Amino acid sequence: MTLAAHPHAVRPLRKRIADASEPYLYSAPALILIIAVMLVPLVLGISYAFRDIQLLNPFSGGFIGLDHFRALGEDQAFFRALRNTLWWTGASVFLQFIFGLILALLLDKPFAGRGLAQALVFLPWAVPSFLAGLNWAWLFNPVIGPLPHWMHALGILDAPNNILSDPQLAMWGPIAANVWWGIPFFAITLLAALQAIPRDLYEAASIDGAGPVQRFLSITLPFLAPTIAITILLRTVWISNFADLIVVMTNGGPADRTQIVASYIFTQAFKRLDFGYASAIALVLLVLLLAYSMLIVLLRQTLLNKG
Amino acid sequence: MRSKPFLTVAHRLAILAYIVVALFPLFWLLKVSVTPNDLLYSEGVRMWPSRATFEHYTFVIAHSAFPTFFKNSLIVAGSTAVAVTILASLAGYALSRFRFRAKYWIVALMLVTQMFPLVMLVAPIFKMLSPLGLTNSLTGLVIVYTAFNVPFATFLMQSFFDGIPRDLEEAAMIDGATQFVAFRQIILPLTLPGIAATLGFVFTAAWSELLFALMLISGNDAATFPVGLLTFVSKFSVDFGQMMAAGILALIPACLFFLLIQRYLVQGLTAGAVKG
Structure with missing residues (x-):
């Protein structure tokens, strides 16, 4: 003005x-x-990350060089969290992608009531993450949730117990919640990419005698590949940082079996109020994520150069 | 397209399976929230209680701190949505319409903020806000959430501005209007759908945020819904009916927004994808 x-x-x-x-x-x-x-x-x-910062200790604050990183090198809980992060991210992204792709393919066909079906299957995406976590924690609770009883009836569980308190199985709880919550994101992105594929291509291929499998492999997949690659890259980074469901459902327990690096950072800062150590772990996580992204970008470059 | 009846049936069944899986957890939330306490354990896995009640809802609304949490969350999410939309419209317009030296760096900065783990900032932000008196305050949360959401919202608004032809403001500027007047009076009204989408996205994001709210808020007075619900869960973990009634209430704003925008979701993304 x-x-x-x-x-x-x-x-x-x-x-x-x-x-x-x-x-x-x-x-x-x-x-x-x-x-x-x-x-x-x-x-x-x-x-x-290079200072001694503890919220409740007024004498903290001095520079301590690499002490945090030395402590981190011997911190078994951290290495466990690192392995859990790989497991959590890998399983979540893989399942979200597979189920999301199937859903996108199903919704790509026109049928009566598609708009309504689409609204209903995408609904989990709108559920706030803390509520999705609580909701699934309750479903796994044998007192009020049906899942332990059903899994017991199907022979998956020996007794209708809460898998969230079973060290061997606990990680599947947050993963299930995450897959339920994240399928719509993949489906929406992939459906958008599917709908951008020119329809004439499919007709031409049918006329040339290509079957549905062949059409999928030689038209759909190549067209989707860039979207798939970028979505998986972004989601991998995002999910490896996504601590909400774990903080809500298990708080990292039992016995740190579901602690991922992001929730470990949060626990160090929020419960122990050790901001210095939390920042040191965060710095390591940042470096690892940067390395991962660079690796993917390099891989893509070499693949493109080959092709 | 011709298709065999067997495939059609399989297709519809698959869709149905997805719908059931998507809705079942929410249905269960609703079911437990209307189950009277005396039936909760005896009718544990029944699909619907033999007697439904709204007593958990009346209790949560009349005798708990949830109305305060609800109000706090509305204030925080609403203010964040408005603040982000204003800032992102301005910045998105600059990125869409001007060529300037720092543009590349601004875009790079905003992309970087989308990539690093926000949990890294929990400790430093607490340390920064605490001497300013902004911990345990709704204002502090609004400031933090606004900053977190501005980059994505800027890109979103930029894509909406890119969809509006430049001729419109050029014509206005030939008639003597400044660019800002043209932006405010001609371009902004045309981007109303974009503004609505941005408001909705940011509102839902701020409504759902958990970790920073847990860290920055300690008392009940300034607790947002996620913080309040989690505190409630850890304190009264036997009142399942009340917890789920509160959960259903927390779901309402998010679902309302979702129903408004869901039909544009795929369309909007398609437009974005085509543009590259």
């Missing part, structure tokens, strides 16, 4: 400056906030 006050007769230089600064004026409020609330804490957090 201040720009409107300038009459047309002002010196062109002032006008030029005003014009050049205009995009910055539009983006400044968002940028300032992002820098203050995300970038500054990120840098602070990295510095905490």
